[in-house]
Amino acid sequence: MKKHIPNAITCLNLLSGCLGIVYAFQDNLIFAGYAIVIAAIFDFLDGMFARLLKSYSDIGKELDSLADMVSFGVLPSVIIYRLFLQAPQLEGLSTYLNYTAFIIAIFSALRLAKFNVDTRQSENFIGLPTPANALLIASLPLIIAEGNPFISSYILNPFFLFVFSLGMSMLLVTEVPLISLKFKNLQITDNLFRYILVFSTLILVVIFKFLAVPIVIFLYFILSIIQFRSIK
Numbered sequence: 001m002k003k004h005i006p007n008a009i010t011c012l013n014l015l016s017g018c019l020g021i022v023y024a025f026q027d028n029l030i031f032a033g034y035a036i037v038i039a040a041i042f043d044f045l046d047g048m049f050a051r052l053l054k055s056y057s058d059i060g061k062e063l064d065s066l067a068d069m070v071s072f073g074v075l076p077s078v079i080i081y082r083l084f085l086q087a088p089q090l091e092g093l094s095t096y097l098n099y100t101a102f103i104i105a106i107f108s109a110l111r112l113a114k115f116n117v118d119t120r121q122s123e124n125f126i127g128l129p130t131p132a133n134a135l136l137i138a139s140l141p142l143i144i145a146e147g148n149p150f151i152s153s154y155i156l157n158p159f160f161l162f163v164f165s166l167g168m169s170m171l172l173v174t175e176v177p178l179i180s181l182k183f184k185n186l187q188i189t190d191n192l193f194r195y196i197l198v199f200s201t202l203i204l205v206v207i208f209k210f211l212a213v214p215i216v217i218f219l220y221f222i223l224s225i226i227q228f229r230s231i232k
Contacts, residue, residue: 017071
């Protein structure tokens with residue numbers, strides 16, 4: 001039975017993504033955002049249990065990618081699409097511009113396919129991981145719900161959403177090495193930048209709440225660049 005536990009957890013990831021899509025199309029973007037958070041937790045747990053139980057399988061690897069495609073590819077695109085619809089509609093342009101939200105789903109599929117065949121990504125990532133991108137998108141409706149009118153008007157701008165969708169899609173497949181949060185040991189010397197990222201995230205979340213997520217993603221890139229340049 002133990003070999004099926006990681007796959008069962010992966011299926012919970014998929015279920016979270018499916019429910020999130022339902023919430024998003026019901027215009028409940030808060031619950032849709034939380035569905036991504038829950039899916040990310042299950043995505044972390046299935047890998048952890050696979051390592052603990054030594055229950056690795058080709059089916060598990062493929063199932064994980066398929067679940068991630070729904071939870072961290074399709075669902076984020078639907079959230080961005082619904083945000084486009086909440087933004088001021090541009091006559092003659094928004095009819096087409098709104099659908100650029102689904103570029104994220106396309107590039108998420110490319111990112112996941114690339115990860116499955118790229119042997120360079122066994123210890124670190126090349127390009128932004130789909131869960132990180134999805135969590136950033138999940139934070140947008142939650143930031144809007146916090147009620148800051150300036151930030152909300154900035155997010156609910158069709159041109160911002162368009163550039164954001166294109167920019168994040170590019171970051172998914174960019175050839176930039178990024179830190180993986182997989183700890184092989186607890187030694188500070190081997191995990192210095194991971195520890196900095198984890199503790200910085202905790203502090204930023206306490207201070208800025210959901211607004212911390214974009215800051216953390218930016219910090220993630222900066223720390224990764226510093227780490228890999230120092231190695232070179």
